[in-house]
Amino acid sequence: MTIRFENVSYRYADGKGGLTEISFDVKTGELLAVIGPSGSGKSTLLKLLAGFMDPQRGHIEIAGRNMKGVAARDRDLGIVFQSYALFPHMTVLENIAYPLRLRNIPRTDRIERAKDALHDVGLDHAADRMPSTLSGGQQQRIALARALVYEPKALLLDEPLSALDASLRGEMRDLITHIQRTANIATILVTHDQEEALSMADRVAVIHEGQLLQLAAPRDLYDQPVNTTVASFVGKANLWQGKVVAAGVVTTRIGDITCNTADWPIGSEVTLLIRPEVVQPLKEAVVSETAENEPLRESFNHFRGDLVRDRFLGAVRRYDIAVGDQIITGETAYRGTISGASIASDAIRILRA
Numbered sequence: 001m002t003i004r005f006e007n008v009s010y011r012y013a014d015g016k017g018g019l020t021e022i023s024f025d026v027k028t029g030e031l032l033a034v035i036g037p038s039g040s041g042k043s044t045l046l047k048l049l050a051g052f053m054d055p056q057r058g059h060i061e062i063a064g065r066n067m068k069g070v071a072a073r074d075r076d077l078g079i080v081f082q083s084y085a086l087f088p089h090m091t092v093l094e095n096i097a098y099p100l101r102l103r104n105i106p107r108t109d110r111i112e113r114a115k116d117a118l119h120d121v122g123l124d125h126a127a128d129r130m131p132s133t134l135s136g137g138q139q140q141r142i143a144l145a146r147a148l149v150y151e152p153k154a155l156l157l158d159e160p161l162s163a164l165d166a167s168l169r170g171e172m173r174d175l176i177t178h179i180q181r182t183a184n185i186a187t188i189l190v191t192h193d194q195e196e197a198l199s200m201a202d203r204v205a206v207i208h209e210g211q212l213l214q215l216a217a218p219r220d221l222y223d224q225p226v227n228t229t230v231a232s233f234v235g236k237a238n239l240w241q242g243k244v245v246a247a248g249v250v251t252t253r254i255g256d257i258t259c260n261t262a263d264w265p266i267g268s269e270v271t272l273l274i275r276p277e278v279v280q281p282l283k284e285a286v287v288s289e290t291a292e293n294e295p296l297r298e299s300f301n302h303f304r305g306d307l308v309r310d311r312f313l314g315a316v317r318r319y320d321i322a323v324g325d326q327i328i329t330g331e332t333a334y335r336g337t338i339s340g341a342s343i344a345s346d347a348i349r350i351l352r353a
């Protein structure tokens with residue numbers, strides 16, 4: 001294990017914010033994303049790891065070494081900040097070589113290694129440029145090269161893409177994960193952007209009010225969130241309160257829903273989690289045809305309702321169907337008239353109420 005948090009707690013002087021009993025490991029070569037709403041404790045976790053402050057309880061290890069009392073500069077961490085933090089008066093190559101200079105690496109050696117690092121981020125041609133003459137994406141690549149040039153034990157990425165525009169962000173996500181994998185380095189990515197976390201990380205830690213709610217692979221986090229807080233923070237979610245009234249049946253405000261209740265005894269108060277992409281639009285033709293002819297398949301739950309909101313998002317359309325006072329949000333590529341929603345029983349997840 002390269003980064004380890006063991007029962008780490010930190011409380012700020014006013015006794016309010018901080019972190020409570022946080023434990024996790026990040027393996028060599030693994031990328032762990034830490035996500036959570038504003039004020040959840042992400043920066044606090046980062047400051048503890050980087051050595052800007054020490055935990056009051058528990059301990060932090062990097063490459064098997066207890067970090068208690070170890071100064072930030074001696075922690076062997078490469079750090080990339082949202083703001084790039086490049087030195088404006090140094091050329092790109094001097095910027096990248098700087099951590100090697102601090103470590104007294106001979107000049108020819110450090111130029112060689114800085115050039116290699118520059119090559120790895122695809123910017124060989126920019127060696128003699130000043131940072132201010134480069135785009136945001138290019139500056140962030142330089143910051144990444146500088147963070148990795150001295151082969152640190154671990155890499156810390158603090159909101160590395162927030163300052164970039166959306167079109168560049170996707171490209172940079174791929175580049176960062178590629179470089180991180182090639183370097184085979186334990187990495188923590190702190191971000192408020194859940195899509196960034198899901199797409200880049202091997203595992204994702206969700207923190208909320210200073211507590212670690214769940215740590216799981218992106219798909220497991222999305223498909224099996226431990227509670228409604230995680231479900232609504234990671235991706236979009238329809239969350240309905242209900243009660244298991246029979247095997248395979250949960251009663252809700254808008255009637256009985258069929259779903260897999262296998263692990264839930266009759267009488268359990270539950271929350272149903274229905275992701276928008278599993279909500280299928282009920283098309284006008286299907287509704288009338290079905291009403292007159294064959295019954296709809298039982299493995300689906302069908303709701304007729306009014307289309308009350310419709311947003312065109314390009315590849316998909318996000319729509320809200322009102323069924324009584326319950327809103328069902330769905331996503332579809334279908335562009336015709338929608339007169340209701342249809343949800344497969346096996347696409348519904350059950351969470352604790």
Ligand SMILES: Nc1ncnc2c1ncn2[C@@H]1O[C@H](COP(=O)(O)OP(=O)(O)OP(=O)(O)O)[C@@H](O)[C@H]1O
Nearest residue numbers: 012014017018037038039040041042043044045192
């Ligand atoms: N220096 C400080 N003194 C007192 N409380 C603080 C201090 N810094 C942060 N806090 C509190 O600790 C909690 C966690 O803050 P933190 O900055 O770690 O959250 P965050 O998840 O990084 O938020 P954001 O995404 O907005 O940066 C918050 O309640 C915050 O108000």
